[in-house]
Amino acid sequence: MLPIFYVFRKELRQFIYSPVAYIVAGVFHAILGYFFYNSLISYARRVVEMSGTGIPDSAFTPTIVVLHGLFNSMGTVFLLLTPLITMRLVAEEKRARTMEMLMTSPLPMYSILMGKYLAALFVYSVIILSTLYMPIAIDVLSAVNWTHVAVAYLGLFLMGAAMISVGLFASTVTEKQVVAAVLSIGILVIFWFVGGGIGAASQRATDFMREVSLYMPFYHMISGLLDLRDIVFLISYSVVMLFLSHRVMEASRW
Amino acid sequence: MINKIPGIIGLLLGVSAIVVASVYPAKTLETTLIAVAASVLLIWFLISRVEAFKTFSARRTAYLRLNTLLMIVFFIFIVILLNLIIRQYYLRYDYSSEKKYSLAPQSEVVAKNIDHDVQVMFFGTESAREFKRMFNMLESYRYLNKKIVYDMYDLDRVPLIANKYGVNDYNTVVVRSGDKTVTAKGVDEETLTNLLIRVTRKKSLKIGYLEGHNEHPLRDESRNGYSVIARKMEDIGYRVEPVSLLSSGGVPWDTDVLIIAGPGAMMTDEENRMLSDYRNRGGKFLILINSPDQLRHFLASLGLEVSRYPVYDPVNVAGTDPSVPLVTRYYASPVTRNFGLSTVYPGAYEVNLVSRDVGYKYEIFARSSRESWFEMNGDGIRQKEEEDGRQVIGAVLSHKDELMKVVVFGDSDFASNAYVSVSGNKSLFLNAVNWLAGEGAFTEVSPGKKDFIPMFITDEQSKLLRFIPLGIPLIIVIAGTLVWYRRRAL
Incomplete structure (x- = not known):
């Protein structure tokens, strides 16, 4: 465990001293903050409108109308931003020719990868936790279903863990950061949008696409459904990607 | 090796x-x-x-x-x-605010008690919201009982499978278990739960078909016969048997629904008493009128009256005369839930509630158009003295304290072989039978949670909130710049 911690600490320092994490967090908060403000105002306006027309047919609460939409947007925004966090993890080491040093160090390969992975996941977690002001603000203004919100944050965390594992894998196959970012965005977009499965060649293809989609388990969790299958799927996805990264790094030894 | x-x-x-x-x-x-x-x-x-x-x-x-x-x-x-x-073997917990991944307690009981394999097939449109809703609902049923398996189909993609089960409309559910297959249209929990009840019920429901008064012949293949709809009822799991009141000494005890389809002769007092006995013990009636007189006494005991003259309506199927009213819109009722197909009623009469003293709940579900009138002289042309307005062609009668239920149509020809296949006639007839047989009353699934939580934002709060899209990113960028600047200065 100790080697993992050393790599984790070193990587975290890299994140703190490089502008990338701040840019990612800044852009993320600018986009989400705008959505949040608009959703709140629009919700309050609809409440006033409804006072004339009566209570709506379906449930109308800030958790469902405002927060669910925001969580969904967070997923889509992170689809594009996580590759920026992960693109330099291994690719930068390769470009700077420091990878050879790491490879020849007594550190096992898995601890190098896990340390880097956990550092990126930590940065990601800090960013998502920094959005907690949104449900808190809504709770102050109205009321929030906190168990629903907790499940949604778990969904965001697991989805982020899967996305970062893809980013790490992409970073291991190239020494160019831009290529790593584009590759991981490509993989993530495919696994994100196949969820709908609409327009697939056949009904079976549609069913299969729904099964391998990253979006469906995430959607369930931001909707408040805690399903063991979704949790295991997202963890499996991360584990497979980490294993692939490990194999790619091992292969580079030959 | x-x-x-x-x-x-x-x-x-x-x-x-x-x-x-x-x-x-x-x-x-x-x-x-x-x-x-x-x-x-x-x-x-x-x-x-x-x-x-x-x-x-x-x-x-x-x-x-x-x-x-x-x-x-x-x-x-x-x-x-x-x-x-x-x-x-998995666990799932529904923490959603509106409990959209949970079933009503009634549905949970039904799902958990299923003890043999049941296959549910849903035919819809992949991109539609109903498709996703049905998927979530079926997942909830399957979680409770793994014997329930389901397939979701896009109707346009699987015409052969759809034809096999006689599905020709979107949002249709087919449920199979053993050699029983039941079908219904709808994306709501109540429809699905009732289909599961029907398909897993050990005993098949008996539909009695009243005979002996020159009704539409049940097994006759001619235009006037009811053979097509009888076969359809049998296909979806009902047992259809003729009932003769006088020879069996009343409506048999095991009759779940009694169909009275356009009697051409008057009922005797004895027969009216037998019908009343059946009603009093919670009988379910599907009454289809063919003329104003034959059922007058029995209908009067329910507070109903049939119009003296037929309803003529200029809103009719192209190529027919005004004696064939066309209904395209329905009032909300248990019979027309999820139903949107057009129906035609050749030679319909109005069936109206004239006495509210008997305590029945009267729900109209089908009416002729505003331009319709009672045709008195049969010339098909509206005269000044002919009363006009929206005439009631279909209604539901129930009682809050009694088990009896009645669906009454002002026309019996609409379900005859000649007209039953026209547009939605067959579906509406089956909807009525299904509801009477228990689909509506067997399980009334309580609706999902519909919370409403208001939120009001004052002007000051709005100004404060406006800081968020700009303020927070700005703080992050300033922090990043400071760290980067200090690092560079080292």
């Missing part, structure tokens, strides 16, 4: 587990056992290969690549198997 055997057996068992899971989704235990055995063997094989891999690593790279590829394939396969096992 020997140390490859677990790998080969594991691989074969793994493939078998996937095949069993996809072909027999209800066999969860068998799938789990095969998948666990496969996973154990594959993990054993993989661990033994890692050792071999280490000792081999000094040798040729071609073998290494092959080994790496094999390890990746085996690893992914093990992960797939583990997911397969979890999919057989």
Whole structure:
């Protein structure tokens, strides 16, 4: 465990001293903050409108109308931003020719990868936790279903863990950061949008696409459904990607 | 060679587990056992290969690549198997605010008590919201009972399967169990739960068809007969049997619904008494009127009256005369829930509630158009003295304290062989039978949570909130710049 911690600490320092994490967090908060403000105002306006027309047919609460939409947007925004966090993890080491040093160090390969992975996941977690002001603000203004919100944050965390594992894998196959970012965005977009499965060649293809989609388990969790299958799927996805990264790094030894 | 055997057996068992899971989704235990055995063997094989891999690593790279590829394939396969096992036995908790992943208590009881395999097929449009809603609902049923398996179909993609089950409309649910198949239209929990009740019910429901008064002949294939609709009722699991009041001494005890389809002769007092007895013991009636007189006494006991003259309506099917009113819109009622097809009523009469003293709840579901009138002289032309307005063609009668239920149509020809296949006639008739037979009353599923939480934002709060999209990113950028500047200065 100790080697993992050393790599984790070193990587975290890299994140703190490089502008990338701040840019990612800044852009993320600018986009989400705008959505949040608009959703709140629009919700309050609809409440006033409804006072004339009566209570709506379906449930109308800030958790469902405002927060669910925001969580969904967070997923889509992170689809594009996580590759920026992960693109330099291994690719930068390769470009700077420091990878050879790491490879020849007594550190096992898995601890190098896990340390880097956990550092990126930590940065990601800090960013998502920094959005907690949104449900808190809504709770102050109205009321929030906190168990629903907790499940949604778990969904965001697991989805982020899967996305970062893809980013790490992409970073291991190239020494160019831009290529790593584009590759991981490509993989993530495919696994994100196949969820709908609409327009697939056949009904079976549609069913299969729904099964391998990253979006469906995430959607369930931001909707408040805690399903063991979704949790295991997202963890499996991360584990497979980490294993692939490990194999790619091992292969580079030959 | 020997140390490859677990790998080969594991691989074969793994493939078998996937095949069993996809072909027999209800066999969860068998799938789990095969998948666990496969996973154990594959993990054993993989661990033994890692050792071999280490000792081999000094040798040729071609073998290494092959080994790496094999390890990746085996690893992914093990992960797939583990997911397969979890999919057989999993937990799920609905923490959503509106409880949209939970079923009503009534549906839970029905789902948990199913003791043999049930297949649910839903035919809809993939991109529609209903498709997703049905998917979530079916997942909830399956979670409660693994014997319930389901398939979601896009109707436009699977015309052959749709034809096989007689599905020709979107959002249709077909439920199969053994040799029983039941069908209904709708994406709501109540429809699905009632279909499950029907398909798993040990005893098939008996529909009695009143005979002996020159009604539409039940098995007659002619235009006037009811053979088409009788076959359809049998196809969806009902037992349709003729009932003669006088010879059987009343409506038989095991009759779940009694159909009275356009009697051409008056009922005797004795027969009216027998019908009243059946009503008093909670009988369900589907009454189809063909003329104003024959059922007058019995209908009067329900507070109903049939119009003296037929309803003529200029809103009719192209090519027909005004004696065939066309109804395209329906009032909300248990019979017309999720129903939107047009129906035609050749030679319809109005059936109206004239006495509210009897305490029945009267719900109109079908009316002629505003331009319709009572045709008094049969010339098909509206005269000044002919009363106009929206005449009632279909209504539901129920009582809050009594089990009896009545669906009454002002026309009996609409379900005859000549007209039953026209647009939605068949579906509406079956809806009425289904509701009477228990679909509406058997399980009234309580609606989902519909919370409403208001939120008001004052002007000051709005100004404060406006800071968020700009303020927070600005703080982050300033923090980043400071860290970067200090680092650079070192």
